[in-house]
Amino acid sequence: MLCESCGYDVSGTAPDRMCPECGVAVAASEPERRDLTRLRMGFWRLVWAMLGSPRLSARSAAIGDAKIAWFGVVSRLAAAMIVSVAAVVPMPFYTDVTPVLLVVILPFVAADVFLVISALTAIESVGIRFFGKQRGWRITREVAWTVCDLASVGWLTGACVCGAGLLLLHVGVMQEMRLIDTPHMPVFGMIGAMTMLVGLSIGLLQFELLVYLGVRQCRFANPPRVRRYDALGGPSESAGIQRADREPRGAS
Numbered sequence: 001m002l003c004e005s006c007g008y009d010v011s012g013t014a015p016d017r018m019c020p021e022c023g024v025a026v027a028a029s030e031p032e033r034r035d036l037t038r039l040r041m042g043f044w045r046l047v048w049a050m051l052g053s054p055r056l057s058a059r060s061a062a063i064g065d066a067k068i069a070w071f072g073v074v075s076r077l078a079a080a081m082i083v084s085v086a087a088v089v090p091m092p093f094y095t096d097v098t099p100v101l102l103v104v105i106l107p108f109v110a111a112d113v114f115l116v117i118s119a120l121t122a123i124e125s126v127g128i129r130f131f132g133k134q135r136g137w138r139i140t141r142e143v144a145w146t147v148c149d150l151a152s153v154g155w156l157t158g159a160c161v162c163g164a165g166l167l168l169l170h171v172g173v174m175q176e177m178r179l180i181d182t183p184h185m186p187v188f189g190m191i192g193a194m195t196m197l198v199g200l201s202i203g204l205l206q207f208e209l210l211v212y213l214g215v216r217q218c219r220f221a222n223p224p225r226v227r228r229y230d231a232l233g234g235p236s237e238s239a240g241i242q243r244a245d246r247e248p249r250g251a252s
């Protein structure tokens with residue numbers, strides 16, 4: 001077990017003592033303190049926690065928590081759905097795309113967007129492990145994914161702005177095609193394209209910022225203790241640090 005403030009090994013230090021290196025209470029580094037998903041159940045409460053207090057949320061996120069992994073997948077999936085619906089659904093209004101064809105192409109577009117976002121998230125998780133190793137931090141695969149899954153809420157915010165931009169872009173095209181009669185200059189397309197770019201930037205920047213904040217809070221995070229039965233037959237606890245280091249995420 002490492003001190004979460006400075007990374008000093010406090011395995012042999014009693015929980016009621018202070019870290020010999022930095023003086024922070026050893027109890028503050030106990031993995032049981034990481035109880036984010038126990039306190040905040042449900043997708044929207046986690047979204048709210050990450051947007052409102054990202055540092056505190058990352059500080060209390062259990063490493064390798066399956067609920068956080070689920071939160072990451074749902075965030076990326078929702079982001080992909082929002083962008084693809086905004087990109088494709090208005091098409092029948094001014095193109096030959098029929099609603100039936102729409103139903104066929106929508107899942108493909110959504111899957112593509114989801115894959116791109118997921119690939120970027122995976123690249124980031126490898127990046128922070130590499131970066132952490134250079135800094136002497138302990139960013140395991142579990143830590144990296146817990147941080148990246150929490151930060152995936154950034155994709156969701158970006159997707160909402162990007163989706164609004166795409167809808168405006170559609171309006172702009174319809175205006176250009178004289179399908180919508182407006183007395184004003186056809187500026188919707190321009191505003192839409194700009195909003196879309198802003199949305200993309202917001203998604204990327206917020207994701208990166210949340211990863212950065214998360215890494216700072218989890219660079220020495222202790223994984224949950226693994227309970228096991230020792231040779232004497234009684235339950236005992238092991239820190240589970242080496243286990244977590246070796247076992248790749250999602251190996252099962």
Ligand SMILES: [Zn+2]
Binds near residue numbers: 020021023
């Ligand atoms: Zn310390």
